[in-house]
Amino acid sequence: MVPSTYSSEDIQLMIRDSGLRCTTSRTTVLTHLVKATAPLSHADLSEVLVPEGFDQATIYRNLTDLTEAGLLNRLDLGDHIWRFEFRGEHDHDDGEHPHFMCTDCGEISCLAAVDISFTDGGKSPHLVGEINEVFLKGLCTKCA
Numbered sequence: 526m527v528p529s530t531y532s533s534e535d536i537q538l539m540i541r542d543s544g545l546r547c548t549t550s551r552t553t554v555l556t557h558l559v560k561a562t563a564p565l566s567h568a569d570l571s572e573v574l575v576p577e578g579f580d581q582a583t584i585y586r587n588l589t590d591l592t593e594a595g596l597l598n599r600l601d602l603g604d605h606i607w608r609f610e611f612r613g614e615h616d617h618d619d620g621e622h623p624h625f626m627c628t629d630c631g632e633i634s635c636l637a638a639v640d641i642s643f644t645d646g647g648k649s650p651h652l653v654g655e656i657n658e659v660f661l662k663g664l665c666t667k668c669a
C-alpha cells in the first residue's frame with residue numbers, strides 16, 4: 526500500500542467537511558484507519574485505542590458516524606465481522622476494490638490495484654443483478 530500522506534490537519538478537515546463535529550476520538554479513529562494497510566474491525570481498533578483511554582462504545586459510534594459520513598467503507602467479508610477502511614486512500618473509481626482473506630492466518634488484504642471482471646458467459650442472466658463487493662479467499666504468501 527502507498528503510505529498515507531495525510532497530516533492531522535487534513536484528517537480534521539475531512540471530518541469537518543463531511544459534516545461531523547471534529548472530536549478527539551473521531552480524529553483518532555480516522556487517523557488509525559488512514560494509516561492502516563488493511564481493513565480493521567471494531568475489536569482491532571479497540572485493542573489499540575482502549576489502552577489509550579477511549580471506550581469501546583465511543584469507538585463503535587465513531588465508526589458508524591464516519592461510515593455514514595462517507596469517510597469509511599464498511600465491509601462484511603463473510604465472517605459476520607464488520608471491518609472498516611478509509612475510503613479516500615484507494616485510487617479506485619468509486620472507492621470499491623476487491624479484498625482477499627487468507628483462510629489460514631485470517632489476514633485481510635486490500636487489492637486496490639487489482640481489477641476483477643465477472644463474466645457469466647450469458648448462461649445465467651438472472652443470477653447476478655449487481656456486484657457490490659468482491660471478496661476472495663485463499664492462502665497468503667506467508668501461508669501458501
Ligand SMILES: [Zn+2]
Pocket residue numbers: 627628629630631632664665666667668669
Ligand atoms: Zn496467511
Ligand SMILES: [Zn+2]
Pocket residue numbers: 564610622623624634635636
Ligand atoms: Zn480495501
